[in-house]
Amino acid sequence: MFRLLLLFLYLFQTTNAASQNMLLIDKQFKDPPQHVNEFQTTQFFNNKFPIYTNEIQLVKQNADALARMLDRFDLKPLQQDTLLAGHSKFIFFNQQSGYANEMTVILSTSVNNMELNLTLISQEHNKRNAQLKLLGLVDYLSSQILTASR
């Protein structure tokens, strides 16, 4: 009887976790993300940023693609690119200050008829630093997916 109850609880817990359709990530990639069913703006004020659970792979792929794109040497002044990942998107733009590039990357997610914007990289001159930040997001999401799927 107890075993049956345990099995029921295990299945309920697994189903419940799978039905939570959003991941609230820590804006500094420090605290583990939280699975939630809905998002409130207050959470954005509390250092959280939403990504739809079923779009995490796309977000990771695009962060990785953007990091590779920065390897190109032909960044143009006022270049702007957008990489779509479902409800999320990466907005990249490059300004030039003298001979130096100033790279900015914003991760944006549309939820509840509004758009939340997280500045991942702000006017960064150093290409390597910009890439590390993007790959940091990929690592953070990768480790959390493993944790979440256990």
Added chain:
Amino acid sequence: MKTFLFIYLFLYVVTLTAHQGPSPNPSVDVIFNKAFPDATNVKWFENKDGFVVYFTINPVHYQLSFNHEAEIKQAIRYYNATHLPPYILSRLAQKYPGPQIINVTEIQDASNTSYMIRLKDKEKIIELKSDASGKFEVHKILNKE
């Protein structure tokens, strides 16, 4: 077995609570939705001073700035002549009867409301600064080619 079941239930509740996170304070959502139920194109950003939200309630564009504690610090609205307060509009028509109003930027914080008003005539574009009492000050004059 009962102890094991108890531990399992305890861990389950703890895990569930951790997934949901702390109960969020609904103030920002409640206040925003109550104050601006017709807002469209809502976009939130974070900067070093706090948070900024841009939105539209046709045809007026809004920009509200909050500190990190979600207290409003500044409100900016962009609109055309029809939304300018009638007192200022009347004084403007009296003092500058010729030029047309192109657009207005209204800036409000805890202590002050000011207006940047852009006018145009055939030769030039004039930027005026006004306080809430309609005291005008020429900020910039640009000559049209």
